[in-house]
Amino acid sequence: xxxxxxxxxxxxxxxxxxxxxxxxxxxxxxxxxxxxxxxxxxxxxxxxxxxxxxxxxxxxxxxxxxxxxxxxxxxxxxxxxxxxxxxxxxxxxxxxxxxxxxxxxxxxxxxxxxxxxxxxxxxxxxxxxxxxxxxxxxxxxxxxxxxxxxxxxxxxxxxxxxxxxxxxxxxxxxxxxxxxxxxxxxxxxxxxxxxxxxxxxxxxxxxxxxxxxxxxxxxxxxxxxxxxxxxxxxxxx
Numbered sequence: 001x002x003x004x005x006x007x008x009x010x011x012x013x014x015x016x017x018x019x020x021x022x023x024x025x026x027x028x029x030x031x032x033x034x035x036x037x038x039x040x041x042x043x044x045x046x047x048x049x050x051x052x053x054x055x056x057x058x059x060x061x062x063x064x065x066x067x068x069x070x071x072x073x074x075x076x077x078x079x080x081x082x083x084x085x086x087x088x089x090x091x092x093x094x095x096x097x098x099x100x101x102x103x104x105x106x107x108x109x110x111x112x113x114x115x116x117x118x119x120x121x122x123x124x125x126x127x128x129x130x131x132x133x134x135x136x137x138x139x140x141x142x143x144x145x146x147x148x149x150x151x152x153x154x155x156x157x158x159x160x161x162x163x164x165x166x167x168x169x170x171x172x173x174x175x176x177x178x179x180x181x182x183x184x185x186x187x188x189x190x191x192x193x194x195x196x197x198x199x200x201x202x203x204x205x206x207x208x209x210x211x212x213x214x215x216x217x218x219x220x221x222x223x224x225x226x227x228x229x230x231x232x233x234x235x236x237x
Contacts, residue, residue: 007049007062041067047088051135060075085144086149115174131205154189164187174229
């Protein structure tokens with residue numbers, strides 16, 4: 001088979017006006033094998049387009065052309081572009097979670113002797129992930145195409161924030177306290193604020209944005225954690 005012509009995505013098309021008018025209906029869950037394959041083809045096509053295009057400029061026709069399927073087929077699986085962004089965001093967030101788990105399982109973070117260094121090491125891994133994946137940045141740090149997408153983003157940050165807290169608790173003697181999980185969720189939101197701003201302005205999470213995000217993050221967490229927290233005796237060193 002010959003190579004499919006590269007899909008050209010048009011910026012700021014007028015067909016996007018409908019996206020903010022009403023909440024999209026739920027994305028259909030594919031039950032049949034053929035439908036499931038088509039579902040994956042559409043998502044992969046959208047991700048490929050985001051290597052060069054902006055999330056707000058995608059259309060169902062763009063994705064249909066890239067995936068080699070009909071426009072109605074894209075609509076069937078994803079009624080709105082916002083639904084595609086939400087699904088991509090979920091998948092990229094899952095990828096990042098797996099990366100964190102791998103780093104911890106392989107002992108890549110054992111050099112961190114303080115909770116501050118541990119938090120910085122995980123944040124650095126996340127930054128490297130996003131800077132190596134424009135589609136992930138577009139899905140998670142690009143313009144939110146619907147209110148539900150912003151709420152989904154908060155759900156991802158809730159998972160990531162609690163995940164960081166649990167990772168720290170496995171390695172350090174952190175004293176339980178009220179609202180600690182909530183504090184780590186807000187900490188994830190703090191990082192997002194700096195990183196999304198940097199990506200939208202510069203196309204990446206810059207060194208300056210990363211350092212400022214860590215200053216804000218660690219400064220905030222110091223309201224809940226003492227400067228020195230001992231490593232657990234059961235932690236591998």
